[in-house]
Amino acid sequence: MLRILATDGIDKSARDELESMGHEVTEQYFEPEELKKALADYDVVVVRSATKVKAPIIDAAADAGRLKMIIRAGVGVDNIDVDYAEAKGIKVRNTPNSSSASVAELALAHMFSLARFVGISNVTMREGKWNKKNYTGVELSGKTLGLVGFGRISIELAKKATALGMKVLYTNRRGPREDFPEYGYSTLEELLRLSDFVSIHTPSLEGGKALIGMNELKLMKNTAYIINCARGGIVDEEALLQALESGDLAGAGIDVFVEEPTKNLALINHPRVSSTPHIGGSTAEAQERIGGEIVEIIKTSF
Structure with a gap:
């Protein structure tokens, strides 16, 4: 069983499927200092553009030792220090096909x-x-x-x-x-x-x-x-x-x-x-497809 944190929300169908697989899904946004502490309790974090996962947060997660993967629910990963996370043993994935x-x-x-x-x-x-x-x-x-x-x-x-x-x-x-x-x-x-x-x-x-x-x-x-x-x-x-x-x-x-x-x-x-207020991927169809990609990433990675 994985504990999954979705800081910027996740499509309901994806959440339901992940929970049916026995995983625990929490949807909650954290400010950066709070996120450092929160990630000690999760195996996977799913973020959109609102959450930045930079070196200080990655350091805290790596020190805690539980976080295994960061998933960007979208295409671009420039809100994540990808190389730094990978160097710390935390995998980074995104959903490039959905939006x-x-x-x-x-x-x-x-x-x-x-x-x-x-x-x-x-x-x-x-x-x-x-x-x-x-x-x-x-x-x-x-x-x-x-x-x-x-x-x-x-x-x-x-x-x-x-x-x-x-x-x-x-x-x-x-x-x-x-x-x-x-x-x-x-x-x-x-x-x-x-x-x-x-x-x-x-x-x-x-x-x-x-x-x-x-x-x-x-x-x-x-x-x-x-x-x-x-x-x-x-x-x-x-x-x-x-x-x-x-x-x-x-x-x-x-x-x-x-x-x-x-x-x-x-x-x-x-x-x-x-x-418009950064709504490029904000359609019901895109969010459902993104959710499906997130589920597939988790299925094939753990």
């Missing part, structure tokens, strides 16, 4: 929201304004979508964008992919210059460095839009706000922020920003 479609759909939703003023018109109509003449948008069909990073989420988004009549370009640190000849490969600089919409799908850079800063934003068309449903800090928030204020960029869709909950009110309240 790709959900994140891709949210990126697409932000594209529609920006292109047709869905977000801001909803706000102004609630204020009693009828700004019809201000909201002449653009169609996605015929536009070029540039994908920065070309993993599972980007591939899902590319398929959906192609169905809408968009041309898809991508750049990828490993170079062009022979298994997707239907999409065009380019350098980051070329992609930024050519794309009408740019969607970011890469892990965080070392040290929290921005991949897209002022220099990169200046390469983009002033009619272009940028979407970040990847990680906070990949796009420099200050540079992005400046580009929006100066008119160098038409708009931005943002699901992830440097600090969460974000205090960057100037950015999220900008009329050309579509913002």
Whole structure:
């Protein structure tokens, strides 16, 4: 019997299955200092993006000697010091296959929201304004979508964008992919210059460095839009706000922020920003699939 702690919740069907296997599942969030103590009593901890498992927490868990595995209920593991945990004898796993479609759909939703003023018109109509003449948008069909990073989420988004009549370009640190000849490969600089919409799908850079800063934003068309449903800090928030204020960029869709909950009110309240509170994987279907992957990881690991 394993004691499993889910600090950011777990799908009910996964919890029921784990308990039917004889395991004990606790759903409770702990602040970092409390988490250090709590992990002494658990074999497995399941986290989402809200819980950070860094060196001090890993040290405490390793010293206690019980924790065997950290599972990230999602794709990215940059909220976990993976190498450090593995070096301490604590395995780290994630669920890379479960939320790709959900994140891709949210990126697409932000594209529609920006292109047709869905977000801001909803706000102004609630204020009693009828700004019809201000909201002449653009169609996605015929536009070029540039994908920065070309993993599972980007591939899902590319398929959906192609169905809408968009041309898809991508750049990828490993170079062009022979298994997707239907999409065009380019350098980051070329992609930024050519794309009408740019969607970011890469892990965080070392040290929290921005991949897209002022220099990169200046390469983009002033009619272009940028979407970040990847990680906070990949796009420099200050540079992005400046580009929006100066008119160098038409708009931005943002699901992830440097600090969460974000205090960057100037950015999220900008009329050309579509913002959501890190909900890329927050669909019932994705959470059920994630739960299934967690169960499978535990079944095959213990």
